[in-house]
Amino acid sequence: MALASTKFKDLDFFNQSLESGYKLLPFNFIKLDDSRYVITNIAGEYLVITKEDLYAVANKQLCPGSPVYNTLKSKHFIYDDDSSVALELLALKYRTKMAPLANFTGLHLFVTTLRCDHSCPYCQVSRQSEDKAAFDMTPEIADKAIDFTFQSPSNEIKIEFQGGESLLNFEMVKYVVEEATKRNQTENRDLQFVIATNLSPLTDGMLDFCLKYDILISTSLDGPEELHNGNRPRPGKDSYEKVMTGMQKVRELLGPDKLGALMTTTKDSLTQAKPIIDEYVEQGFSSIFLRPLSPYGFAIKTKSFDAYQTEEWLKFYKEGLDYIIELNKQGLYFIEDYTALILNKMLTPFGTTYVDLQSPSGMAISAIVFNYDGDIYASDESRMLAEMGEKRFRLGNLLQDTYEGVMLSDALLGPLEATITESMPMCNDCGFQNYCGSDPVYHYATQGDIIGNKAFSGFCKKNMTIMRHLIKLLEDDPEARDVLLSWVRV
Ligand code: SF4
Structure with missing residues (x-):
């Protein structure tokens, strides 16, 4: 005899006529x-x-x-x-x-080298000194990575070069761009390249190459000169100067729309929301992504992650958002990117390809990482965790494993199944479930469990607080609402 469910009422209850009206x-x-x-x-x-x-x-x-x-x-x-x-x-x-789920993997991250000329304490991968070519991607690995990339069914393929400092192995960047472009003559995908770089090794020759292949540049800018140089030490203490010179050259040669920048919030940034935003405005950007520190790699080793709590970051975020809304009210169109991502989920019928706001998690099925040594990771964060010795999210190696073997592995399917927010404990009945996502690597790094107890989760606290705040602004502040609506792209 079938056991009566304690959770659901009988089918008749749901099939009843509409006597009650609705x-x-x-x-x-x-x-x-x-x-x-x-x-x-x-x-x-x-x-x-x-x-x-x-x-x-x-x-x-x-x-x-x-x-x-x-x-x-x-x-x-x-x-x-x-x-x-x-x-x-x-x-x-x-x-x-x-629908974005059906597109499958679009973003493919190629780690061309772990070498870097900076020694940022919050860096999420182990840095190697500039002369260690042992940490460079080889053509053999790159060929395998290109093969893997084109096995994705996605029509939109983005290849992003990461490091270390990706340009310290520019020969490999060139190789991948040329080979992938050749390959695409028969594949006919919508192929795009992005170089993530601190811009310090940038030369005119590199820029000519970027112009030829329509490559986008994504750099790091943490705020005003003193803060940026403090956050991002390099020999000569001139990271800010280098990034300014590099940005100017990129804009002149490639065009202003080919340059983007990302910031990371350190403890020193927390009191400087306005100066950081002013810096972005002054440097001609039309948006900023107020990003908290991630609990991976060096951020944990150096205790930078513990340097401040989610509460403090949320205060920083709200102060920054208030200021950005004020700037918009004064006529400057300027967006906070994370807010815009959430608003788009709230106010349009469309989903997102932003890995952390997907259900299931976008690991490998939205973005996948090919490390310099051929190791394949489910996300950039997984690679960062692996650099600390924790290889839980390593999916295989390009030299040994097939596409099917990796994409159908238990190492991937397990976390994907576990991170469907609709069935995840505490998220399944959360009112913000549709706008949120899951971050298995974050929860594994902070709680030793890919799902995590959301009551103790900084990820949950961050998203829940932001979503409540945004809905209050949309409901209670007509001027702020107008600004926020102008950030929604249909
Ligand atoms: S806000 Fe928290 S409980 Fe709600 S869906 Fe997001 S992570 Fe889950």
Whole structure:
């Protein structure tokens, strides 16, 4: 005899006629403040309602035709006899949201060398001195990595060169770009190259090559000169000067739209949200990604990760976001990138390829890493963890393993299955589940478990606080709402 489920009611309960007026579609909810709740459905649409209305919805006591009834119906939280296409429409929206999964791996990171001329204490990979060619990618490894890359079914293939300092092995960058371009003459993918570099080894010859192959440049800029040089030491203490000179050359030769920059928040950055943003504005950028430290590699070894807590970073983030919104109100179009990613998830039907905001995690299926020695990692963070000796997320080696062997390995499928937020403990009934994701490497690094207890998770605290903050701004501050809506790209 089948055991009665303690969790679900009988099928008859769900099949009952609409005598009560309406039926519920799947939704989650979370407290916004003392009097309001956010409810979200599986397509990611949200609504802020009062506690009383939430009780009324769940108990099927809403009055048909009332404003809240109509809004809930139009946003697919409830349906009634008039909603003939409600389920189909909800399914369509859900499919649209999940579409990036079908594209499979787009971003392929090639670690051309571990050598670097900087010695940033927060660096997430072990640095090697500039003369150790043993830490360079070889043509044999690169060929295998290119083969692997083109086995992805994705029409959009992005190859990003990472390090160490990727340009210290520029010969390998050239080799990969030329070989992949040749290969693409028959593959016909939408192929794009990005070089992540601190810009210090940049030469005019390198730039000519970048121009020829339409290569994008992504650099690091941590803020004003003193902060940047403090965060990013190099011989001569001139990292800022080097990056300024490099950025100017990139813009002159490749064009302003070919340059991007990323910052990392250190303890010294926490009190400098405005100067950091001002620096980005002054240097002609139209956005900034306020990134916290990651708990990997040197960041843990040197205790930089412990240097401040998530709370402090959130204070920094909110101060920065307030300031950016003010700048927008004064007429400057300037975006905070993480906020924009979340807003796009909240306010459009589209999903994201940003690895940490995907369900399941985007490890390997959105981005994959080929280390200089042929080791394959599920994400850049996995490689960083491996540099500390923890190879939990190493998926194989290019010289020994096949594409199928890697992509169907337990080492990958296990974490993917475990990181579906819809079934992950604590995330499964979280009202922000649709906007969030999972970061198995972060949780493994901080809690020794790929899922992690979200009550103690900095990742969860960060996302939950940001999402609550954004919804309050959207609901309660019309001017801020206008600014935030202008960051949403359809
Ligand atoms: S990580 Fe936290 S905020 Fe994100 S879905 Fe899970 S419980 Fe919600």
